[in-house]
Amino acid sequence: MLTDTHCHPFDLLKIFPGAEEERRTLGVMCAASASSREEFEFNEAFAAREQNAAKLLPCFALHPQLPALYSRNDSSRRDSIIADGLALLENLAEQGRLAAVGETGFDLYNEQFKATEKIQDEIFAAHAEIALRYDLPLILHARRAMHKIFAVDRVLKKCRAVVFHSWPGTAGEAQALLRRGINVYFSFGTTILLNHKEAMRCCATFPAERLLLETDAPYQPAQGQVYSTWNDLPRILQAAARLRTEAQTPGAESNELEKIVEANFRAVFSV
Template sequence: MNHYSWTDIGVNLTDSSFDNDRNEVIEQAFSQGIDKLIITGTTLKESLAALHLCQRYPNQLYCTVGIHPHYAKDHASADLHELEALVKEAGVVAIGETGLDFNRNLSPPEQQITSFIAQLEIASNHQQPLFLHERDAHTKQLEILKAHRDDFTHAVIHCFTGSKQALYNYLDLDLHIGITGWICDERRGLELQKLVKEIPADRLMLETDAPYLLPRDIKPKPKSRRNTPSYLPHIANVVAGLVDKELAQLNEEVQQTTYDFFNLSA
């Protein structure tokens, strides 16, 4: 499996769980054939940290810059201006993680919506793709995306775990779909296992969402239960089986889609 090159489109490398071994985790990923990592920005501070990390690994590490819906309440409009200033920095490849999360409502829905629309406008202004989060907010998120669809270039629903109808709604808007180790879960991932073959090859991308969502079928399980980008080939292998493709074909398709989406070069 290691002779294929992969891109992990969603890694929370600024998370504190990596503070003691971040460089080792990155090097381990490279050794497993993950040749590019896209670090997820979730707040202004984390987006800056992600950008600084990218600058140490040019052409290998990239990042998104954004404000996750959980943190919408903590950011004033001045932060959004500062966020917009980061867009032109080398290594920044998307706006996000942004969207709506009505499951936990760690920020009030209205503030989430305001923050989301502001980031949609930043993406539109700079013709940057969007890295999107959505949980228990499909109806509202779809409504907002439809209203702005003519303005932004493209977007990926990161860590998709929704219904068949939600998948088709997003595909109808020409959005991309990010698949994580959730698909390896024999309890929660059953519907996604059936749905993944419905995703067109030029819309599918892969991610770990590390340190979260350690694939449940990894053996042996790491003692820490921490997910790392090194497990991306495992997720790819599971997806290849579910879509009934040779790993080589899936690899070629996913890499092409990812490079096109994020405007990366080999």
């Protein structure tokens, strides 16, 4: 079975209504990210409509880019939205409606995001505390922020599972996380189709039992595309298998890799 560790159905279906049929045809089991009540409730309704299809697992967190959407003059509104979002996360976790907390983490890509680093730290700490208290996996976003990840490694070590969405690091950083005893998984998507050398090297050589695949649909489109969709998953799987074959790494044949990645997905999300 094909699995998608990270996607945004709310955004995808707005621009590509055919995605629902596409997922049903491919039989993709996926973890659906949401960062607002509207998105989460949409994903829950989508999952309910698709009861006879592969599972869609709802996830929720406040995206690390969210604080930067508000100017300094609008800080009271920003703080209110953050407080409401964390309260919603707590309620969803308490009601057993969450498959994971995410995506959360750190984004220091530009000066606008760097200016909100302290708020990102506070939001991440709240997310991690809820994930630990309710024994939920944590899905991480880290852009130009791997140093922040290592600063919270003791927290991550306590988590049931940690998933790096669109793994942004190096092979050495991945090995360091594993050496620290973190139950960490590394997800790869269209970056391995776009000639991102480090992502390709990591996907080729990481232990198969730590690999996951994703689309980040509709974001991170492959070359020549306007947006990514679930239809990209077979190509991502084939690219991962090819890279591992070329590197002579175990778990290289496409059908075998698909089964291993599915088992990893099920282990992370307890399905």
